[in-house]
Amino acid sequence: MRRSVLHFDILSARPACQLSRTKFRIVEPHPFSLRGKVALVTGGTRGIGRSIAQELGRAGAAVALCSRKADACEQARAQLAAQGVEVMAQPCNVSRKDELQALVEGVCARWGGIDIVVANAASNPYFGPLTGIPDEALDKILTSNIKSVLWLAGMTLEKMAQRAKRAGSSASFIVVGSIAGLLANTVIGAYGLSKAADHQLVRNLAAEWGPRGVRVNAIAPGLVKTDFARALWEDPQRAAERIAATPLRRLGEPRDIGGIAVFLASDAAAFITGQCIVADGGVTIL
């Protein structure tokens, strides 16, 4: 007697075939799958945030992204939608608390909650000796790189914890830090200060929210070829020196970072919290 096997994906609930004398086999979700999850990525229109938004979407999450510019938001939304990602984009300057609140409310109104947050947007308006930084530049760095992350945590973690409890799973809050927060730097010292604070914020929030089922981790990229870091890699001599000092002998690309966010957001990282994953081609091991 021939027997057919019905593969039944419990997340999509779409049977692959239907024949008589069926035998059910429950297919365990892949540990890296984000199907059914809702993710919010700040600064997702280009660079590292764009790679993160794209990879979270390719792993199955519905993705909300923001940037300060409406046209950039719409362009990124259309491109991700064309790749089959369920996506929304809303202009938001993370340094403005009311805009951040409106973004969180917009995502919850669209998809009913949030499971994954990636606090990626940041700024660095100053290059030079630390003691020479104008107050205005320091305030901008502290607001966009630290305060906005804490605001976002305050707006989302309680909701994420409640949703994770209902679903019997964990939620994931990820901050994009930097190796500038791990090493001394004579050029981007204030920025490094803010990223070191982000790494500590991650440890503190992980300790506070672990008991509620929310994991909190950081990614610390090395030099990645984006607009943000253009001043550090565009000059060929500077780039060559940096490459020579990198064990993997190349600079980072945005695509080097997106998959790390997928890992941290997924069940594959279910026992990881309060950590900072360094992705720098080995620069910090020397």
Ligand SMILES: NC(=O)c1ccc[n+]([C@@H]2O[C@H](COP(=O)([O-])OP(=O)(O)OC[C@H]3O[C@@H](n4cnc5c(N)ncnc54)[C@H](OP(=O)(O)O)[C@@H]3O)[C@@H](O)[C@H]2O)c1
């Ligand atoms: N590139 C590197 O070498 C490197 C290394 C270590 C860490 N990082 C970190 O990686 C993250 C992303 O940097 P990136 O290199 O990908 O930069 P990027 O290519 O310049 O992209 C930054 C993204 O954030 C948005 N953005 C900037 N300020 C914003 C604000 N106040 N509110 C909302 N969105 C904002 C930008 O869009 P709009 O301009 O339209 O707002 C854009 O989508 C940052 O946290 C940065 O500190 C970068």
